Amino acid sequence: MTTSFGSATSTVIPNDPKIRMQSFTGLKSLHSIALARNHRVFTLPFSAPSVIRAVSTPVKPETSTTEPKRSKVEIFKEQSNFIRYPLNEEILTDTPNINEAATQLIKFHGSYQQYNRDERGTRSYSFMLRTKNPGGKVPNQLYLTMDDLADQFGIGTLRLTTRQTFQLHGVLKKNLKTVMSTIIKNMGSTLGACGDLNRNVLAPAAPLMTKECLFAQETADNIAALLTPQSGFYYDVWVDGERIMTSEPPEVVKARNDNSHKTNFPDSPEPIYGAQFLPRKFKIAVTVPTDNSVDILTNDIGVVVVSDDNGEPRGFNIYVGGGMGRTHRMEATFPRLGEPLGYVPKEDILYAIKAIVATQRDHGRRDDRRYSRMKYLISSWGIEKFKTVVEQYYGKKFEPFRELPEWEFKSYLGWHEQGDGSLFCGLHVDNGRVGGKMKKTLREVIEKYNLNVRITPNQNIILCDIRSAWRRPITTVLAQAGLLHPKFVDPLNLTAMACPAFPLCPLAITEAERGIPDILKRVRSVFEKVGLKYNDSVVIRITGCPNGCARPYMAELGLVGDGPNSYQIWLGGTPNQTISKKFYGQSQSSGS
Numbered sequence: 001m002t003t004s005f006g007s008a009t010s011t012v013i014p015n016d017p018k019i020r021m022q023s024f025t026g027l028k029s030l031h032s033i034a035l036a037r038n039h040r041v042f043t044l045p046f047s048a049p050s051v052i053r054a055v056s057t058p059v060k061p062e063t064s065t066t067e068p069k070r071s072k073v074e075i076f077k078e079q080s081n082f083i084r085y086p087l088n089e090e091i092l093t094d095t096p097n098i099n100e101a102a103t104q105l106i107k108f109h110g111s112y113q114q115y116n117r118d119e120r121g122t123r124s125y126s127f128m129l130r131t132k133n134p135g136g137k138v139p140n141q142l143y144l145t146m147d148d149l150a151d152q153f154g155i156g157t158l159r160l161t162t163r164q165t166f167q168l169h170g171v172l173k174k175n176l177k178t179v180m181s182t183i184i185k186n187m188g189s190t191l192g193a194c195g196d197l198n199r200n201v202l203a204p205a206a207p208l209m210t211k212e213c214l215f216a217q218e219t220a221d222n223i224a225a226l227l228t229p230q231s232g233f234y235y236d237v238w239v240d241g242e243r244i245m246t247s248e249p250p251e252v253v254k255a256r257n258d259n260s261h262k263t264n265f266p267d268s269p270e271p272i273y274g275a276q277f278l279p280r281k282f283k284i285a286v287t288v289p290t291d292n293s294v295d296i297l298t299n300d301i302g303v304v305v306v307s308d309d310n311g312e313p314r315g316f317n318i319y320v321g322g323g324m325g326r327t328h329r330m331e332a333t334f335p336r337l338g339e340p341l342g343y344v345p346k347e348d349i350l351y352a353i354k355a356i357v358a359t360q361r362d363h364g365r366r367d368d369r370r371y372s373r374m375k376y377l378i379s380s381w382g383i384e385k386f387k388t389v390v391e392q393y394y395g396k397k398f399e400p401f402r403e404l405p406e407w408e409f410k411s412y413l414g415w416h417e418q419g420d421g422s423l424f425c426g427l428h429v430d431n432g433r434v435g436g437k438m439k440k441t442l443r444e445v446i447e448k449y450n451l452n453v454r455i456t457p458n459q460n461i462i463l464c465d466i467r468s469a470w471r472r473p474i475t476t477v478l479a480q481a482g483l484l485h486p487k488f489v490d491p492l493n494l495t496a497m498a499c500p501a502f503p504l505c506p507l508a509i510t511e512a513e514r515g516i517p518d519i520l521k522r523v524r525s526v527f528e529k530v531g532l533k534y535n536d537s538v539v540i541r542i543t544g545c546p547n548g549c550a551r552p553y554m555a556e557l558g559l560v561g562d563g564p565n566s567y568q569i570w571l572g573g574t575p576n577q578t579i580s581k582k583f584y585g586q587s588q589s590s591g592s
């Protein structure tokens with residue numbers, strides 16, 4: 001049986017980017033997010049049943065007799081037998097690298113091929129592996145495994161990323177299978193951490209035992225499970241077909257298999273993605289009111305738990321269309337904030353997410369990857385048309401967005417009560433780079449006390465499940481390794497972030513992680529010169545290119561690499577990351 005959703009056309013929209021895209025005027029901001037100061041202000045009683053109206057079935061993208069133009073990656077996906085070929089053959093050859101098609105496919109397995117850009121002459125290839133940890137949750141066993149792997153097969157450091165995952169750099173091709181299978185067998189996964197599918201789902205990292213926080217975590221887990229690839233390519237390539245999957249809640253399986261509104265490819269091994277997967281990467285974050293630690297508006301979908309007056313979660317507000325990436329000198333590309341789509345009752349969230357994903361899958365552009373993110377579809381259609389199409393896949397109308405309180409930046413650094421008798425301790429890690437003495441000490445503490453950890457969206461780490469009696473010895477050991485209480489760290493460093501950039505990122509135009517210590521020192525000395533106080537801090541984020549992996553367009557001061565030792569300056573973001581910012585100018589670094 002065939003289905004009407006297999007085609008990767010985008011004929012609904014004209015192909016000329018100039019016609020399709022709004023011209024670039026800085027980050028697209030919202031005009032309609034209603035934010036109130038009070039914590040819970042609702043417009044509808046929760047007992048009201050969700051409004052179900054007759055909604056027509058999805059509009060089939062127009063077909064034409066001429067083949068639509070498709071990007072090269074679309075062809076690689078099509079010919080790959082669900083992301084296997086030629087990667088399965090390429091990883092077995094003696095060469096240190098893999099071919100072009102396999103380089104694209106390995107992203108779906110959670111890895112990027114890289115080479116050391118500091119070295120001249122022959123390229124020394126290696127692979128970066130990224131894990132998937134919904135809500136940043138890392139079980140004790142996985143932490144210890146990653147720590148070992150970094151020493152045995154990586155460059156001796158681990159990186160905590162802005163999407164609450166680990167990155168392990170420098171793995172050689174001949175070791176890939178060992179490293180991948182070790183991660184899989186130790187409660188980890190890298191499946192879908194990169195590539196054209198749903199990436200790691202963010203959620204507040206704090207292990208708070210409140211109903212809302214637990215519900216946000218559970219929702220992040222369920223969304224991640226819903227959108228995990230099903231065709232087995234990952235396990236075929238890395239563990240010879242052994243399926244090591246944890247059991248899924250029945251509601252996730254039910255939602256995935258439901259095809260009442262033509263969201264699925266019923267006979268495909270990938271019921272939601274089909275053979276072509278999504279046009280581009282797809283990012284989802286879940287959070288609770290006020291907690292914007294996840295940079296909710298930078299995601300393709302932002303989901304916010306909405307509770308009743310007794311703190312009982314009832315449903316979700318949904319934002320759509322956020323995204324950071326842009327291309328220098330291409331005005332039709334832009335960073336964009338998510339905008340409100342509507343509210344859904346809690347039992348409908350997986351169906352609403354699936355409907356949004358199916359809309360992007362069938363209508364997102366596949367001809368030019370620079371315009372393939374969902375933000376461009378929404379910008380070109382407008383939110384009302386987008387909502388109407390999503391509702392056809394959802395089978396219901398969205399309810400009005402609920403009013404919620406102002407967002408806050410939450411770092412969760414320092415010591416806090418979890419709410420179950422245990423403590424957690426958030427530690428600042430400069431740019432998420434765990435190495436040297438810090439790495440050794442963290443490992444010792446995590447191993448000795450059998451702690452689980454969480455990675456925050458600000459590249460920091462939280463040690464969880466600590467008994468009060470352990471607080472003093474742990475504080476002492478951590479301080480000896482330079483992991484200090486936040487009050488002893490320069491406030492500029494506490495909120496600053498940089499992407500990895502040189503030497504391994506193939507897209508870097510200039511330094512970010514290696515350049516930021518010097519840049520922060522220079523900002524601090526300028527502050528002193530103009531009489532700003534030590535605590536008058538600003539959020540600074542630096543990336544080595546306009547892709548914006550460390551979300552620079554949301555910071556108060558964003559530096560975006562645009563040439564050797566040269567950065568664009570973006571100003572006007574807010575400390576809680578809700579406001580647009582504008583391109584301000586260009587700055588040459590002194591070349592340190």
Ligand code: HEM
Nearest residue numbers: 112160161162163324325499500504505547548549550551
């Ligand atoms: C065309 C767009 C993009 C491309 C091709 C791209 C590619 C890459 C590559 C190659 C790396 C690995 C760098 C390394 O560790 O050596 C990376 C890192 C990363 N990217 Fe992107 N990226 C893009 C946009 C984005 C955006 C818009 C975000 C989110 C706002 C993002 C989030 C991340 C994260 C979280 C990391 C890990 C590094 C960190 O901690 O900052 N990427 N990206």
Ligand code: SF4
Nearest residue numbers: 499505508544545549
């Ligand atoms: S922002 Fe650019 S340089 Fe930095 S990690 Fe992302 S792709 Fe690489």
